[in-house]
Amino acid sequence: MTLALFAQYVMxxxxxxxxxxxxxxxxxxxxxxxDVIQFSHGDVLAAGAFLALxxxxxxxxxxxxxxxxxxxxxVVVSALGTALLGAVFARTLVLxxxxxxxxxxxLVTLMMGTVLREAIRLFYPGGxxxxxxxxxxxxxxxxxxxxxxxxxNAILLMAGALLIAATHFFITRxxxxxxxxxxxxxxxxxxxxxxxxxxxxxVTFGIGSALAAVAGVMxxxxxxxxxxxxxxxxxxxxxxxxxxGGLGNLYGAILGGFLFAALQTIGAVALPFASAYKDVFAFAxxxxxxxxxPTGLIGERASERV
Amino acid sequence: MTREGRERLxxxxxxxxxxxxxxxxxxxxxxxxxxxxxxxxxxxxLGLNVQFGYAGVVNFAxxxxxxxxxxxxxxxxxxxxxxxxxxLVAGGIAAALAGCVLILPVLRTRGHYAALVTIAFALLFRxxxxxxxxxxxxxxxxxxxxxxGPWRFNEPIALGRFEASFLLNxxxxxxxxxALAFALVVRVDRSWxxxxxxxxxxxxxxxxxxxxxxxxxxxxxxxLGNFLAGVAGALSAHMVGFIxxxxxxxxxxxxxVSILLLGGIGNPWGLPLAAAIVxxxxxxxxxxxxxxxxxxxxxxxxxxLFRPNGxxxxxxxxxxGA
Numbered sequence: 001m002t003l004a005l006f007a008q009y010v011m012x013x014x015x016x017x018x019x020x021x022x023x024x025x026x027x028x029x030x031x032x033x034x035d036v037i038q039f040s041h042g043d044v045l046a047a048g049a050f051l052a053l054x055x056x057x058x059x060x061x062x063x064x065x066x067x068x069x070x071x072x073x074x075v076v077v078s079a080l081g082t083a084l085l086g087a088v089f090a091r092t093l094v095l096x097x098x099x100x101x102x103x104x105x106x107l108v109t110l111m112m113g114t115v116l117r118e119a120i121r122l123f124y125p126g127g128x129x130x131x132x133x134x135x136x137x138x139x140x141x142x143x144x145x146x147x148x149x150x151x152x153n154a155i156l157l158m159a160g161a162l163l164i165a166a167t168h169f170f171i172t173r174x175x176x177x178x179x180x181x182x183x184x185x186x187x188x189x190x191x192x193x194x195x196x197x198x199x200x201x202x203v204t205f206g207i208g209s210a211l212a213a214v215a216g217v218m219x220x221x222x223x224x225x226x227x228x229x230x231x232x233x234x235x236x237x238x239x240x241x242x243x244x245g246g247l248g249n250l251y252g253a254i255l256g257g258f259l260f261a262a263l264q265t266i267g268a269v270a271l272p273f274a275s276a277y278k279d280v281f282a283f284a285x286x287x288x289x290x291x292x293x294p295t296g297l298i299g300e301r302a303s304e305r306v
Numbered sequence: 307m308t309r310e311g312r313e314r315l316x317x318x319x320x321x322x323x324x325x326x327x328x329x330x331x332x333x334x335x336x337x338x339x340x341x342x343x344x345x346x347x348x349x350x351x352l353g354l355n356v357q358f359g360y361a362g363v364v365n366f367a368x369x370x371x372x373x374x375x376x377x378x379x380x381x382x383x384x385x386x387x388x389x390x391x392x393x394l395v396a397g398g399i400a401a402a403l404a405g406c407v408l409i410l411p412v413l414r415t416r417g418h419y420a421a422l423v424t425i426a427f428a429l430l431f432r433x434x435x436x437x438x439x440x441x442x443x444x445x446x447x448x449x450x451x452x453x454x455g456p457w458r459f460n461e462p463i464a465l466g467r468f469e470a471s472f473l474l475n476x477x478x479x480x481x482x483x484x485a486l487a488f489a490l491v492v493r494v495d496r497s498w499x500x501x502x503x504x505x506x507x508x509x510x511x512x513x514x515x516x517x518x519x520x521x522x523x524x525x526x527x528x529x530l531g532n533f534l535a536g537v538a539g540a541l542s543a544h545m546v547g548f549i550x551x552x553x554x555x556x557x558x559x560x561x562x563v564s565i566l567l568l569g570g571i572g573n574p575w576g577l578p579l580a581a582a583i584v585x586x587x588x589x590x591x592x593x594x595x596x597x598x599x600x601x602x603x604x605x606x607x608x609x610x611l612f613r614p615n616g617x618x619x620x621x622x623x624x625x626x627g628a
Contacts (some may be wrong), residue, residue: 097610097611118600283426287426
């Protein structure tokens with residue numbers, strides 16, 4: 001393998017890893033504050049991507065042509081709309097089932113994901129077919145040797161890294177972040193300290209869902225195509241990433257995301273079977289990791305969640 | 307009449323009802339197909355009921371184990387001369403063996419983590435089928451008709467003046483197997499194994515403190531459940547005559563779980579009713595066919611929020627006495 005080809009694979013893996021990490025961070029945040037898994041998270045991501053596409057269609061119909069304005073509007077509308085969606089889910093489905101058996105919460109969120117996925121398929125115009133996603137970023141490519149670095153990919157990577165850094169800053173350095181960590185550590189004590197538990201849960205679900213929406217937009221910009229079922233695989237991968245990193249641990253989620261992307265890339269490139277088996281390989285490794293370390297690589301620690 | 311006697315009577319009545327219904331519909335292919343399909347799904351859900359309802363082992367790959375049984379049946383009946391009755395059993399065994407791959411991770415993990423293991427397995431299986439050409443790839447495989455001895459299942463029935471569609475054959479076999487599976491599951495529940503499974507589901511720590519072998523209980527439940535799903539899958543594959551990866555998607559697994567939940571988790575008596583509602587309704591109302599996943603998912607959410615024990619909640623176990 002040439003160096004240029006290798007660099008191409010690394011770049012591709014890094015892109016995937018960034019998206020997975022964004023999704024996994026959401027899972028880990030939700031688990032931190034409420035000890036639940038939001039199984040519809042992947043479909044929230046798909047909803048974010050379709051919301052972005054819808055916004056773009058609406059704005060171009062209105063005659064907006066400035067790419068910067070379009071991009072900003074698309075990202076903001078998608079992130080805010082999806083944040084609202086996540087908060088509504090938390091308010092109507094997850095909070096009322098607090099204290100119910102884990103299985104019920106799991107099922108409710110799984111089924112909510114199905115509702116969302118089917119709603120996109122049935123009610124978005126042409127939603128049952130893959131939809132073309134507009135290229136909103138400059139696609140200039142810089143060649144170094146045989147390696148082509150596309151400007152849009154570089155921007156996406158930078159944006160993803162910045163977003164994760166911002167989330168980290170928010171969780172560790174702000175008052176709301178402090179409250180989120182307090183709730184994650186001990187809900188009862190946090191309540192007695194005057195923290196509005198319900199509000200914190202809603203904020204956390206909003207933030208996590210907005211991150212998923214950005215991941216959805218990234219996915220659309222990267223592949224130029226979105227699909228109503230895209231959330232299922234991305235959600236399961238994000239969840240797998242959060243779990244192999246260790247639920248409730250922000251760094252674990254990021255590590256898990258890049259690890260899963262690395263597994264897929266290795267499965268596609270370096271192993272002796274056809275590249276179509278890359279997901280089979282990656283999921284088999286996830287199952288093996290779960291068998292070896294049932295609570296993830298970094299492990300669940302009660303003392304430090306989020 | 308004792309409770310056991312009442313249950314026997316109810317079982318007999320249910321069988322008579324299905325048999326009578328099938329005879330009345332004997333010339334209506336589509337109706338018979340639906341009856342057989344409901345019975346097959348009941349078998350698979352009985353398996354899931356042992357896992358979710360008794361042992362508390364989550365399995366979101368029900369359709370996957372169903373599919374393992376189906377593909378096993380296809381491979382055996384296309385490539386070998388194994389008698390078809392054994393093929394149904396082989397389908398079950400294949401599914402149980404496939405489940406063995408997951409036993410270690412399922413035993414070691416709990417709750418969400420175990421759910422992830424089964425979901426990952428479901429996606430893995432489906433991707434594998436789609437990219438593996440020797441199993442037909444996305445186009446799937448065709449199966450020959452089912453034969454047991456001189457009994458040829460794809461021939462219309464004609465006994466003297468009595469005539470019926472060939473699908474009645476499948477209904478008879480499915481009814482027989484469903485009754486068998488039902489009796490098995492009810493007896494497991496009533497036995498000490500059932501009591502142990504309940505204890506394991508409700509509180510693993512105290513179950514262990516009472517000397518209940520948790521790992522053995524979970525393995526028993528998981529394997530038995532997958533076996534039933536596999537048998538159902540093999541029968542279904544033969545009846546439809548064709549299998550493809552699309553029939554075994556994650557969405558189908560969720561539908562099986564919806565049926566379980568609608569019927570009342572842990573109570574096999576609600577399953578036939580729930581399966582009939584979930585399978586027959588969209589076929590009769592073509593308008594909602596397109597919306598079925600959406601409607602079921604919504605329905606399950608409402609059940610979980612407002613009637614978490616299902617249509618026919620599980621009665622409390624009474625130990626000792628009648």
